[in-house]
Amino acid sequence: MPFFDYVILDQSGKEKKGKMEANDVETVRSQLKAQGLIPIAVTEETLLNKEITFGGGVKPRDLSLFCKQFHSVLAAGVTVINALQMLSEQTEKKSMRKAIRDVQLAVEKGETLASGMGGQPQIFPPMLINMVEAGEASGNLDTAFERMATQFEKDAKLRSVVIRAMVYPIIVCVVAVAVVILMLTFVVPQFMSMFDDADIKLPKITLAVIAVSDFMVKFWWLMLLIIAGIVIGLHFYKASDTGRMTLSRIGLRIPLFGKLIVKSSAARFTRTLSTLLAAGISLIDAVEITAKIMDNQVIKDALIEAKEEVERGVPLSEPLEISGLFPPMLYHMVKIGEETGNMEAMLDKVADFFEDDVEQTTQVLTTVLEPLIIVVLAVVVGGIIMSVLAPMFTLYSSVDKM
Missing domain, CATH: 3.10.20 (Ubiquitin-like (UB roll))
Structure with missing residues (x-):
């Protein structure tokens, strides 16, 4: 949306x-x-009027710390207004400090805490606002913040595990590309003049490497423009509804990474849904809120459709199964929770399972990708080196015969 x-x-x-x-x-x-x-x-909001910020984004760990501190001061008997004052003074991130001060002003004017936080949607997510609203209504505001602190902490841990799995191969690939570029733009050109002076027939692989090297040296500016165009184009494409959906579908089809996306989404979905239901939020509202925090658009749309089915009286487990996106364990455990009336406990168990599964999957990814990337890098770099050495051997052989 x-x-x-x-x-x-x-x-x-x-x-x-x-x-x-x-x-x-x-x-x-x-x-x-x-x-x-x-x-x-x-x-x-469009790409032309979208506000651009540098370093002002609020991360799950920031929200976890905010909720922990709020819970601590409320449990100590501090009023909401004084708690907001204290937190605004302690918070280092400017965007969050300003938002807390604005919430404090709203509460001082008679608004509820949830209403004040709702006026800062760029900082406080709908899940937190709904939990605070439920906490205010039940008189258990400190408990609501305690639950959300745990939720955001687990969310941050899950994200860090997934990011670690993706960062390593990206770094290795960047280093590999940098090595190849350096060889083609600095090493290969030094041998080109030698080959030009020598009256020898160059292998096809050497001619291909020389052609690529010559192009990169002469048209480096064009390559930079192409790369910049691709990056900017992807950014614009990703911001569109079509692009977001297409890239989400592609992400789910990537071997190993697709399964990691599904498992991490399943962990976030079950953990968040359990937290919201435990706070007394209705199943329909809880599913809708949970759908909004999903990063993958395909999974987000599937949860929105599931919410609509639940509104029609269909058990949640059925649309989850029909979507074909989620592992069988998820919708089977949800079905057991529906039948036993113990949904929160079932969801917590599923979340624990998938969080452990995500960690194991990232270890497998690292184990599989590390040697694979090294082999690919060795083949590419080795191919460039051999393309240069092969004519060198021919040249030396011709010199020895003379």
Whole structure:
């Protein structure tokens, strides 16, 4: 779903800006009015008007620390307003510090904490806002923050495991490409003049390497433009609905990595859903909130469809199974949870299983990819070296015969 920037008047008549993910402009206006806010302007966020920030993004570990600190001060008997004041002074990240101060101002004017946090959607995700709202309604706000601290901590750990699995092969590939470029632009040209002076017939592989090297030396600027164009094009394509869906489908089909994406998504889905249900949030709302935090668009759409089926009275396990995306263990355990009425416990067990499975899968990936990448690098670099050495041997042989 696209994001929309909006300008509203709050209950005190103060103008505020924010951002919301929704299907269309009317949905945004309806949700804002439902919160007692007056929408002044709502515009869809595009690549041209998207706000660009450097280093201001809030990560799961930032949110985990925020929730831990909030839980600690509330458990100590500190009021919400004083807690917000303390946290704003302790937070180092500027974007988050400003958001906490804005929430504090909103609470001081009579808004609920959930409402104030809802005005900062670029910092506080819907899951946290809904948990806070449920905590305020039940009088267990400190417990809500404690649960969310655990949730964000597990989410951060899961992300770091997945990132580690992907970073290593990327670094090795970048180093390999850099080595090949250096050889083609600096090493090979030094031998080209020698081959030109010598009256020998060069092998086809040597001619091919020389042609590539000559092109890279003469048209390096064109290659930089092509690379920049590809990077920018992918960025624009990924930002579009079609591109996001296409890249998500491709990601799921990549050997090993596709399974890792599914398993990590299953772990996040079950852990988040369990946390929300334990807080008293309805299954429909919990599935909708969980769908929004999914990174893969295909999986996100499958969960949105599952939510719509649940609204029609269909058990959650059925659309999860029909989607064909999730491992059988997930929807079987969900079905057991539905039948026994113990959904939260079942989801927690599934989340534990998939989190361990993701860690094992990343180890397998590293074990498989490390020798594979080294072999590919050896073949490429070895091929370039042999393409240079082969005519050198021919040249030396002709000199010995003279």
